[in-house]
Amino acid sequence: MTEDISFRRKPLTPEQRQARDASRRVEAEKAMRDHEAAQKAFYANKERLRAERLAREAAGAKE
Template sequence: MTYTHESKKPTAARREAQKAFREADAKVAMSEYERNQKAFHANRERLRSERLAREAAATAKAAQSESADHVRKKRIVS
């Protein structure tokens, strides 16, 4: 049993059909990529804003605590 594979040149119609399918697949892939990128950037911005809010709250709390410590020390010294 001998198997031979003869490569045939695709016809013009076949090449056009393959080109159309490749273009359609590329459009689907690019739209999926763009959708994933938008979701990634939206999530990153959400996490960034949450982090900045936490840092601002921590800074405010530390400043408030520092001023309270300063008042306590002043009272003790007096």
Template sequence: MIALGGLRGTRLPEGNFWRADALMRMTYENRTTPPRSREERAALMEKRREDAEKALDERKKADDAFRANYERLKAERLAREAAGDS
């Protein structure tokens, strides 16, 4: 058993978590992909912003279509109810 702070007597799972520092040893030399340059980060942020705007536009169109259909069906239902009462 490994004692860690308030975890005395607690058995930790096997694998990456059996040592407290096993996940804290990442260094920049061990990275599989090199860090992005300032221009790459800016381009990525711009692309994400454009994608978000496109998604918001699509969502707004879908919401507008849903609302129009809802109002149409509501008007039809009210017309049927009014015709049934007469």
């Protein structure tokens, strides 16, 4: 009752391989841009919150 199912993939042609590699490269570049934008937004928000906290602490110390 054992089924002999082969899951082997057909080899890619050089054109298919180039297309796949180009697609992966574009996706990787987009992922890096998205990551960098998220990092910049995170650090900008972190600095804004830090400045607000320091301003509150300075105002509290004066009272």
